[in-house]
Structures are given as C-alpha cells and as structure tokens.
Amino acid sequence: MTAMVKAEGVHKRFGRLDVLKGIDLEVQPGEVLVMLGPSGSGKSTFLRCINHLEEINAGRLSVDGELVGYRESGGKLHELHERDVARKRAEIGMLFQHFHLFPHMTALENVALAPIHVAKVPREQARQRARELLGRVGLEDKLDTYPVALSGGQQQRVAIARALAMQPKLMLFDEPTSALDPELVGDVLDAMRQLARDGMTMIVVTHEMGFAREVADQAVFMDAGVVVESGPPDQVLSNPREERTKTFLSKVL
Amino acid sequence: MDASELTDDRTGRPEDIKAVPVRRPGRWIAAAIVLVFAAAAINSIVTSKGFQWHVVGQYLFDSRILHGVIATIYLTALCQAIGIVLGVVAAVMRLSPNPIVSGASWSYVWFFRGTPLLVQILFWYNIGLLFPEISLGIPFIGPTVVHAQANSLVTPLVAALLGLGLNEGAYMAEIVRAGIISVDEGQTQAAQSLGMSRLQIMRLIVLPQAMRVIIPPTGNETISMLKNTSLLSIAAYTELTFAAQSIYNANYKVIPLLIDASIWYLVMTSVLYVGQYFIERRYGRGFSRVSIEQRWFGLGNRGAA
Numbered sequence: 054m055t056a057m058v059k060a061e062g063v064h065k066r067f068g069r070l071d072v073l074k075g076i077d078l079e080v081q082p083g084e085v086l087v088m089l090g091p092s093g094s095g096k097s098t099f100l101r102c103i104n105h106l107e108e109i110n111a112g113r114l115s116v117d118g119e120l121v122g123y124r125e126s127g128g129k130l131h132e133l134h135e136r137d138v139a140r141k142r143a144e145i146g147m148l149f150q151h152f153h154l155f156p157h158m159t160a161l162e163n164v165a166l167a168p169i170h171v172a173k174v175p176r177e178q179a180r181q182r183a184r185e186l187l188g189r190v191g192l193e194d195k196l197d198t199y200p201v202a203l204s205g206g207q208q209q210r211v212a213i214a215r216a217l218a219m220q221p222k223l224m225l226f227d228e229p230t231s232a233l234d235p236e237l238v239g240d241v242l243d244a245m246r247q248l249a250r251d252g253m254t255m256i257v258v259t260h261e262m263g264f265a266r267e268v269a270d271q272a273v274f275m276d277a278g279v280v281v282e283s284g285p286p287d288q289v290l291s292n293p294r295e296e297r298t299k300t301f302l303s304k305v306l
Numbered sequence: 307m308d309a310s311e312l313t314d315d316r317t318g319r320p321e322d323i324k325a326v327p328v329r330r331p332g333r334w335i336a337a338a339i340v341l342v343f344a345a346a347a348i349n350s351i352v353t354s355k356g357f358q359w360h361v362v363g364q365y366l367f368d369s370r371i372l373h374g375v376i377a378t379i380y381l382t383a384l385c386q387a388i389g390i391v392l393g394v395v396a397a398v399m400r401l402s403p404n405p406i407v408s409g410a411s412w413s414y415v416w417f418f419r420g421t422p423l424l425v426q427i428l429f430w431y432n433i434g435l436l437f438p439e440i441s442l443g444i445p446f447i448g449p450t451v452v453h454a455q456a457n458s459l460v461t462p463l464v465a466a467l468l469g470l471g472l473n474e475g476a477y478m479a480e481i482v483r484a485g486i487i488s489v490d491e492g493q494t495q496a497a498q499s500l501g502m503s504r505l506q507i508m509r510l511i512v513l514p515q516a517m518r519v520i521i522p523p524t525g526n527e528t529i530s531m532l533k534n535t536s537l538l539s540i541a542a543y544t545e546l547t548f549a550a551q552s553i554y555n556a557n558y559k560v561i562p563l564l565i566d567a568s569i570w571y572l573v574m575t576s577v578l579y580v581g582q583y584f585i586e587r588r589y590g591r592g593f594s595r596v597s598i599e600q601r602w603f604g605l606g607n608r609g610a611a
Contacts, residue, residue: 104499135504143501153496156592157514167500170510199592212496219500 055118057082057223057254058103062112065098072098074278075112080271082222085255087265087286090275091301096258099275100225103256104145105138116145117222143171146216146224150231152208154200160187160211161196164218172219179218186214190244206237213244224248226257260305266290274298361562365553366569374549375570381466381545382532382574388471389531390524393478398508400483411479418476424537427469431541433460462543470538474531481523485516517589525582529575536567546570 058080065073073095080086088096101107102114105122114121122138123130133141154163164183168174174182187196190210200208209229216224226245230238242264249255249268259265265272265286272289274282274297282295293299351357365371399411418426433440434456443450452459460468489512497507539548550563 106495106498139498139501139503141501142499145499147496147499149492149496151492153490153492155493155496155511155515157589158592166510167502170506171501201592215500 054081056080056115057084057117058086058256059115060099060112061114063099063102063109063114064111065095065102065107066110072278073102073109076275076278076280078273078280078283080254080256082254083252084270085249085257085268086271086273087269088256088258088273088275089260089265089289089301089305090281093277094275095278096275097227100147100227100256100258103223103225104142104147106147116141139171143167143219144222146219146221148209148212148216148224148226148229150228152200152205152212152232154208154211154215156200159197159199160192160203160214163200163211164215167215168218183214183218186217187211189217189247190214191240204237205233206240209233209241210244213241213248217248221253223254223256226255226259228258228260230259230261262290262302262305274301276301356561357565358559358562361559362565362569365559365563365566368553368566370549370553371546371566371570374544374546374567375574377544377549378532378535378546378570379574381470381535381538381543382528385467385470385474385535386528386531388467389474389478389527392471392475393480393482394513396475396479397482397486400479401486415476415479418473419480423469423473423534424540426473427465427537427541430460430465430468431462433465462538462541465541466535466538466543469541470531470534474527477527478524481520481527482516485518485520486512488519489515514589518586518593521582521586521589525578525585528582529578532574532578533571 056079058078060076060078063073063076064071076095076099078086088099090096098107102109103116103121108122119141120130121141122133124133125131154160155166158166161180161183164186165176165179168179168182169176172179184193184196187193190213192207192210192214195203195207195211200211203211229245230241233241238261242261245255245257245264246268257264257269269286271283272286273280274289274293274295276297282289282293282298289298290302293302352359396411396414399407400415402408402411437456440452440454440456440459441450442452493511493515494507497511502510535545536547538545539551542548544552546567550567554560554563
C-alpha cells in the first residue's frame, strides 16, 4: 500500500532559522495522525509543506506516492509548474486556526466556489452539493449568511464543508479549535470525528488531548524542529518515554 | 426578572431609561456664532453687484456651456476608466515576483507622480516637436501598424486622454496596490489550498475584498479628475472651463461665467457622491454588521459623548 503522506528527512529553513530539522514520518490512507508540541516546534510549518504552501529545503516529501512540488526524472528534481502544484493542492483539504472564510461571500458561496472554478462542476450542481455539505455540518439554516454573522464554531464548520467540497483524499488541520470559545469547540470536534469515522486521512495539529486519545491512530510529539516521540496515542500521551514529552504534557493537561 | 415595575407590558422588556439631558450652553453659543457668519456671507453674495446674478442665470444654460459640461463628463469618464485599467495592471505588475515587471511598474508610477500634470498635458499636446512622425508596431522586428504625422494623430482629445489617463493610472496603481495589500494573506492561502490559480485568486478573492479599500480614494480621484479636466483649457480643448473662458473673453463677464462653471462642477460632483454611496454599499457586503447608511450618515453615533 502506498502511504498517503511520506516524509523522509524533511528540512525547512527560514533564512538562518532551521524550523524543521529532518522529519521522518508516514501516514497510511484512512489514518488519523495527531501532532503535538509547543508553539514554534514546526508543526504548522510541516503541514504547510505538505500542500506546498512552503517549499522544503532538503529531504523528500510525497503525497499518495507523488513528490510534493517536484517531479523526479533522470535522477534529477524538476520544479512543478504552478498549474500542477495547484492541481495537487486541490486534492488536499486544509483547515486554518483563523478559518479564513471568504468574507465577501455567503456560506453557500464559500463552499461552492472551488468546485465551480477549479473542478469545473456545473454551478447548480455545485450549489446543491454545497447545501448537502453544509447540512452535514449542521448549518442548513445558515446557507445565505455571511461569515461576519457566524460564530467561530460555525465559521470553522463552513470551512470544513468548503474543504470537503473538493473531495480531498487528505485533510490537514492547523489548530482548528485554538481560536474558538470553549463551548464552541465541541461542534467542530464532532464534525472532525465524523470525518475520521468516514475514513478520511487526516493530519491534525491540536492541543485537544481528549480528541487525540479518542480519534488518533498515531500521535507525534515535536519540539524544536524534530520528532521527539511517536507511536500510538495511548503510549505517547499517557506513558511518554522522553523527558521532553513528559514536561510538555504536564503543562498542557 | 424582578424589575417588574419597569417592565413594558407588551414585550416583557424593561422600558428605556428616561433622564433629563445635560445642558450644553457651549453648543448654543457655537451655533449662534456660525449662523451670524453664514448670514453675513449669504448677504454679501446676494446683494453684491459684482456677482451679477442675472448674467449668471442668462448663461447657465447657454448651449456653449452645456456642450462644455457634456465634454467634461465624457472626458472624466474616459480618462478615469483609462486610469483605473492602467492602475489595476500596474498594481498587479508591481506585486509580480518578476523584478523586471515590477520595476517597470515602479518606474511608471515614479515618473507620472513625480512630474506636474500640467507639464504632462503640455508635453503630450506638443509631442509633435519631439516625434514629428509616429509609428506603432512591434519594436525592432514587427510590421508597422500605424504610421502618421504626430500632429494629425495626437489631436487635442488624444493629448487629453494621454495626459490625464496616464497620470491617473499612476495614482490609481498606488490605490489598488494598497487595496491588494490590505487583504489578509490567509485569504490567499485558503484559496491556494483549494487549488485556485494565481489569476483566479486575484479576480475572485483578493480584488473583490480590496475594492472596499479602493473605492473611497477612487471616488476622490474621480472628483479630482472632473476638475482636472479644466487644465485641458490650456490645450484648447473645449471643456467646461474653456467654454466659460471663451465666452467671457468676448463679453468680459468674467465672474458670472466662472460662477456658472462652478455651479456645474458642483452639480457633477454631487452626482458622483451618490454613485460612490451605491458602489460602497455593493462592496461592503459581508464586512460589517454596521450598515453603510450608518457609516455615511453617522446614525446611531450621535448623542453619545
């Protein structure tokens, strides 16, 4: 079986700052990987490398067996054309801490936009599907509402529907609940649980330990640009081997 | 729930507070001073012989003046349209990752913002002195598409369009660039993550949001443009100011004709205000729970403080 995401010695630098210092990991199709670690440890940067919002400086990173951002032929790497990078990004859904809904469009327009303009689905069909997706995240009564009038939790659920509209084979979550009021976190986590049950491959950067224990197949603890510890969530979260992991968990829990 | 003695019977909500307002004598004094000055100004305008109001009325709808008004509207629309198109192109070029493309845009803005508009108009009007013949085609290699005497090609109208349009494009470029930069980078990232191309992101995501920032200064620019068309009177282009001048050059009624021109400029800018209000309302959707009516007319803010 081809791994959905495979990272081998991934390095990323911003100027002189080494943000990722050799990340190795694998995510199989249908798996949920949870990434933990203090801020600045490189989790978000790693997510952004996966859909080529950032370019990696060294190593190999592939999604569903194809290199991210490059094509390998004759033992050489060739940069991909912007068009091909965009085509591959369309297969990967991404959720952001601050949602980034398009504020000048209604919830329905947000969800139907990419199917119409990127996947070239007929407009009416795209809108019908958008209605269904918004229904699935419990927002059937907010179709024509602009994001400014939605709560954070509702906005993040619209963002989930927007990502799902492109029928991604992999979804990346960059601290999807960190900007939410505590009582709104549950609805978003429920929508994510449902996704995991439906077999979506997911990489989730989060501080929600309960969610990690319950949903994740694999947990990774990162610090200062390296993977400190990885394994089943029960082991990493409850019986960490590394001192660094223990210290972090004792502060978070 | 126990504030029952204050409860309005129909809605169950408590009644609004009724309090005796604070006395503000300062406001009454300030208003009185302003009114005295206003009355003095109006009195002098109405009674002074120099204004010659009957002459003003006589020429207000003179056919030469009306033709000038139409020419001014036509020039403003055309030059502002050229300016907006050039401005968007120059702003997008300026933000290009290609340093040559971005440098070309920077140079254009630098040159046209750095020289006086009047000089630019005179320059285009006298372009025949620099290039007696003009050929347009692909440089060095291609066939010539247009070949003509400069004086027949660059008529006063063409000089006007070049002068005002190119100058406006430079200012609009900065306005559009500011608008584009004002859009949160997260918007671009979200659009990228959905697989949208650079052009789609610009057209569907960034520019519509940038419009909110772009429109108010563009309204300003359009009003400036309307009045800057009067500079074309020195290039003998028959717009409103030139029309007024050519009449008073014959009958020496300088002040009444300048008043006529001013009245028409005021009428035209007022119409532009209305247009700007509707465009702002269109692009303000989804940005604020406060409606544009409140922002323009300050409803709901008055009386606080």
